[in-house]
Amino acid sequence: MSSFDDTLKxxxxxxxxxxxxxxxxxxxxxxxxxxxxxxxxxxxxxxxxTFKNVLDHETGSSAVKVDRIVPDAAPFELKxxxxxxxxxxxxxxxxPNVNPLVEMGDLREAQRSYQANVDVIDATNTMIxxxxxxxxx
Amino acid sequence: xxxxxMPLLAALTKKINWxxxxxKVVSENVGNADTPGFKxxxxxxxxxxxxxxxxxxxxxxxxxxxTTDAHHLVGTExxxxxxxxxxxxxxxxxxxxxxxxxxxxMMKVSETSSDYQLMTNLYKKQVGLIKTAIGRTGS
Numbered sequence: 527m528s529s530f531d532d533t534l535k536x537x538x539x540x541x542x543x544x545x546x547x548x549x550x551x552x553x554x555x556x557x558x559x560x561x562x563x564x565x566x567x568x569x570x571x572x573x574x575x576t577f578k579n580v581l582d583h584e585t586g587s588s589a590v591k592v593d594r595i596v597p598d599a600a601p602f603e604l605k606x607x608x609x610x611x612x613x614x615x616x617x618x619x620x621x622p623n624v625n626p627l628v629e630m631g632d633l634r635e636a637q638r639s640y641q642a643n644v645d646v647i648d649a650t651n652t653m654i655x656x657x658x659x660x661x662x663x
Numbered sequence: 664x665x666x667x668x669m670p671l672l673a674a675l676t677k678k679i680n681w682x683x684x685x686x687k688v689v690s691e692n693v694g695n696a697d698t699p700g701f702k703x704x705x706x707x708x709x710x711x712x713x714x715x716x717x718x719x720x721x722x723x724x725x726x727x728x729x730t731t732d733a734h735h736l737v738g739t740e741x742x743x744x745x746x747x748x749x750x751x752x753x754x755x756x757x758x759x760x761x762x763x764x765x766x767x768x769m770m771k772v773s774e775t776s777s778d779y780q781l782m783t784n785l786y787k788k789q790v791g792l793i794k795t796a797i798g799r800t801g802s
Contacts, residue, residue, distance in 0.1 A: 529683045533690040540694030547697075577698040587687060590694045639696050642765055646690045649776040653686065656783045657679075660790075 532585045533650050537643045539589035544640040546592045547575040551633050558624040562612040569612070570622040572598035598623055666790070674715040675786050681709045682779045688749065689771045692763050699759035705771070707748040 550573050560570035578593035600623040608617030667673045685706045695701040752762045 529687050533687045536687070536690045536694045540696075544697075577695075579695050579698045579701050588691045588695065590698060635697070638765070639693075642693050642696065642769060643690075645769060646686075646693050646772055649772045650686055650690070652776055653683075653779045656780055660783050660787055 528585075530650055530654055532582075532587045534647060535582070535585060536587050536589050537646045537650070539591065540643045541640055543577055543590045543592050544636050544643070546595075547577075547636045548633065548640075550575050550595060551629050551636065554624050555626060555629050555633075557622060558626055558629075560622055561610065561619055565612055565614055567612065569602060569620050570624070572600065572622065572624045574598050669789070670715065671789055672786065674711065675782050675789070677714055678709060678711055679779065679782050679786075681706065682775050682782065685771070686775050686779075689768055689775065692768045693765065693772070696761070696763045696765050696768070699761060701761050701763060703752040703761075703763040703768075704749050705752060707750055 554572050557570040562569050574596050576593040576596065578591055579588050580591050581587075582589050602620040602623050604618040605621050606617055607613055607619045610619045613619050667676055688704055688706055692703045692705075695703075754762060756762055756764055
């Protein structure tokens with residue numbers, strides 16, 4: 527039974543990690559147009575989530591954890607908007623380095639991984655109830 | 664009466680333990696499907712035919728204590744503690760060194776689940792046969 531618990535714990539840890547990744551993606555998409563308020567200030571910088579694999583010494587299984595949330599070092603895009611408060615001397619505004627297409631792809635990947643973990647939990651639960659069913663009959 | 668003294672039930676128990684251990688390994692693989700550098704692993708397949716033959720045809724179970732004296736008692740437990748052998752899959756599937764194939768893992772999940780159902784059903788059937796042998800009052 528404890529092995530089933532480990533299975534569920536590992537899947538749950540992965541789901542938690544994917545949820546945090548999804549939250550970061552939503553922050554990126556929401557801030558896709560967040561420019562600075564004053565000239566010379568930086569706009570919103572895209573965030574990236576990295577995963578790591580940690581060995582749970584209690585159960586001996588390898589769980590998933592979010593390693594770090596790091597800023598994306600990609601350069602900002604320039605957009606010509608002379609009337610904007612954040613425009614520089616030439617009338618260019620620095621836009622966030624968020625590409626909505628990349629974010630949507632990332633979002634799908636997180637969704638699929640989450641779903642895979644839910645399927646594992648479903649299958650494990652079925653196995654547990656089948657084991658309990660052995661008491662019946 | 665120890666049900667595990669029956670060869671078929673002992674083999675079924677072993678397979679059930681193997682499937683439980685495999686489900687754990689597969690869940691680790693699925694969970695780490697996006698972890699850079701993670702190497703997927705799998706259990707070495709259990710040869711059910713071999714296991715069954717082993718428990719059916721051997722007079723003394725594997726690793727049984729040797730009885731050097733007539734007064735020694737023979738244990739009733741089979742020495743079949745499952746130690747699943749884990750093997751790593753090392754062919755890179757992604758540029759970050761991850762070797763998990765989500766498709767393969769999901770196949771394994773459903774395979775493990777249905778095998779588990781097969782084993783528990785067989786176990787139930789076997790116990791049902793014993794109950795029939797005991798008689799009506801047994802059920």
